[in-house]
Amino acid sequence: MNPISPFFLVQLQILLPPASYSLESSVLEGYSHDESSQKAVMPLAVVWPENAGQIAAVLKLCNEQRIPVTARGGGSSLEGNAVPSPGGIVLSLEKMNTVLEILPEDFQVRLQPGVIYDDLNRQLARFGLFFAPGPSSGDVATIGGMVGNNAGGMNALRYGVTRDHVLRLQVALADGALLWFGTRAMKSSSGFDLVRLMVGSEGMLGIVTEIVLRLHGLPERRTALAHFPTLETAAQAVFEVMRSGILPGALELMDAVSIQHLNIFKKWSWPETPTLLFEFHGAPRGIAEELEITRQLCQEIGATTFREAASPAEREQLWAGRKEITRAEQDIFAGHIFFKGDIAVPLSQYVPTIQKAQNLAEEHGLSISAFGHAGDGNLHTTIPALPGDAEACIRAEKLMDDLIRFALSVGGTASGEHGIGLAKRKYLSEEHGAAVEVMRRIKQVLDPNGILNPGKMFLE
Numbered sequence: 273m274n275p276i277s278p279f280f281l282v283q284l285q286i287l288l289p290p291a292s293y294s295l296e297s298s299v300l301e302g303y304s305h306d307e308s309s310q311k312a313v314m315p316l317a318v319v320w321p322e323n324a325g326q327i328a329a330v331l332k333l334c335n336e337q338r339i340p341v342t343a344r345g346g347g348s349s350l351e352g353n354a355v356p357s358p359g360g361i362v363l364s365l366e367k368m369n370t371v372l373e374i375l376p377e378d379f380q381v382r383l384q385p386g387v388i389y390d391d392l393n394r395q396l397a398r399f400g401l402f403f404a405p406g407p408s409s410g411d412v413a414t415i416g417g418m419v420g421n422n423a424g425g426m427n428a429l430r431y432g433v434t435r436d437h438v439l440r441l442q443v444a445l446a447d448g449a450l451l452w453f454g455t456r457a458m459k460s461s462s463g464f465d466l467v468r469l470m471v472g473s474e475g476m477l478g479i480v481t482e483i484v485l486r487l488h489g490l491p492e493r494r495t496a497l498a499h500f501p502t503l504e505t506a507a508q509a510v511f512e513v514m515r516s517g518i519l520p521g522a523l524e525l526m527d528a529v530s531i532q533h534l535n536i537f538k539k540w541s542w543p544e545t546p547t548l549l550f551e552f553h554g555a556p557r558g559i560a561e562e563l564e565i566t567r568q569l570c571q572e573i574g575a576t577t578f579r580e581a582a583s584p585a586e587r588e589q590l591w592a593g594r595k596e597i598t599r600a601e602q603d604i605f606a607g608h609i610f611f612k613g614d615i616a617v618p619l620s621q622y623v624p625t626i627q628k629a630q631n632l633a634e635e636h637g638l639s640i641s642a643f644g645h646a647g648d649g650n651l652h653t654t655i656p657a658l659p660g661d662a663e664a665c666i667r668a669e670k671l672m673d674d675l676i677r678f679a680l681s682v683g684g685t686a687s688g689e690h691g692i693g694l695a696k697r698k699y700l701s702e703e704h705g706a707a708v709e710v711m712r713r714i715k716q717v718l719d720p721n722g723i724l725n726p727g728k729m730f731l732e
């Protein structure tokens with residue numbers, strides 16, 4: 273029997289239109305997990321509000337009744353950020369998926385939080401604009417969820433992560449107050465920056481009900497792939513290209529193991545050595561020149577091949593390599609569970625971190641692949657292990673732990689773009705020290721009864 277109180281249920285019925293909530297166990301089951309390997313938690317109910325007023329009213333009720341609320345967009349989080357808090361409800365933003373106003377002359381868009389990233393960019397393309405970060409999960413990730421996790425992606429090097437694009441937010445606080453943070457000005461030095469505070473707060477400080485984003489003009493693109501004999505030469509190419517004043521639209525690294533996986537999955541025969549994918553964004557003549565400078569630099573540094581995409585189809589093929597690494601791993605290691613990393617380190621530490629990962633894998637007798645956003649020091653790693661092999665799973669966890677601690681020791685972060693959620697809680701204090709107490713106090717001020725996504729980010 274669902275333990276939801278009859279009083280709470282009656283109040284929900286008063287606040288929300290029919291069919292805006294469910295207690296059906298088959299429905300609840302679908303909302304009990306995100307894309308992480310964290311344990312599922314059945315919520316008491318799922319609610320689908322249709323406007324900011326309904327969200328504020330539900331929060332007020334939950335605050336009075338001390339019922340936890342976990343906001344949910346696409347549920348694609350990888351660290352347990354969107355797993356329901358025990359004894360709570362899920363507040364899904366799926367029905368609030370309207371692009372409210374495109375302001376081309378201001379390079380801005382005003383939208384509801386449930387809009388999906390790829391859908392937004394399809395609508396913006398008609399105006400020659402785009403919202404840049406470029407998460408690989410763009411077909412499911414909502415803008416509200418990207419705000420919740422401060423999501424990044426392939427284009428963050430040139431344009432910044434979600435936080436760099438959010439100008440203004442409407443937020444429902446835990447007590448049901450509905451407030452606007454920020455303005456539509458491109459810059460401001462007025463007061464504390466509550467917009468940046470909200471971005472990356474994983475639904476723990478308030479629920480975002482409307483968003484104004486900053487946009488960029490859709491650029492011309494040129495794409496090239498370069499293979500290098502060693503990680504060091506690939507890293508040198510990253511450094512030299514960026515030092516030459518070129519800021520690529522994307523600069524991705526795939527290690528030799530990732531390329532091996534791609535070759536098996538796609539039946540390709542790419543050289544199985546460290547590989548960089550460059551994309552140049554801008555006006556046609558400018559990016560042609562950037563590509564030529566990059567070709568020369570890569571060749572001087574010792575690239576074994578440098579291949580430019582000559583057609584849109586070839587560009588898609590080069591990108592397919594980077595985008596399909598995860599699918600390749602899932603196919604090759606079917607039945608395995610995957611231990612995934614998302615650390616970010618200062619650029620000078622990128623290669624030492626990959627080497628550390630490889631040494632740890634050898635020490636622990638595990639296979640590891642490494643790839644990521646080489647231009648901004650964000651490294652993703654994958655370790656497959658069979659669920660029945662408890663010992664291998666323990667070793668994989670230990671490896672991940674050692675690698676995160678290594679990243680922290682060289683000035684990096686436990687999470688480049690996926691957030692803390694449940695999985696990375698133990699690293700928050702190690703990374704931020706006494707500053708975690710300031711975070712806790714901010715949480716206490718905005719959510720004194722602790723109803724907003726409790727249990728995430730902080731170890732109790």
Ligand SMILES: Cc1cc2nc3c(=O)[nH]c(=O)nc-3n(C[C@H](O)[C@H](O)[C@H](O)COP(=O)(O)OP(=O)(O)OC[C@H]3O[C@@H](n4cnc5c(N)ncnc54)[C@H](O)[C@@H]3O)c2cc1C
Nearest residue numbers: 345346347348349408409414416417418420423424475480
């Ligand atoms: C295959 C795959 C690839 C991925 N690639 C990337 C990548 O390239 N870059 C990257 O950054 N991430 C990536 N991710 C992680 C994930 O997709 C992103 O973090 C994404 O932004 C989450 O969006 P979502 O709508 O699914 O949010 P959810 O998972 O539903 O929620 C994310 C967090 O935000 C909170 N939240 C949701 N909506 C709101 C709201 N309206 N107000 C306040 N809080 C809210 C939730 O409570 C939760 O804490 C990937 C995930 C997968 C499965």
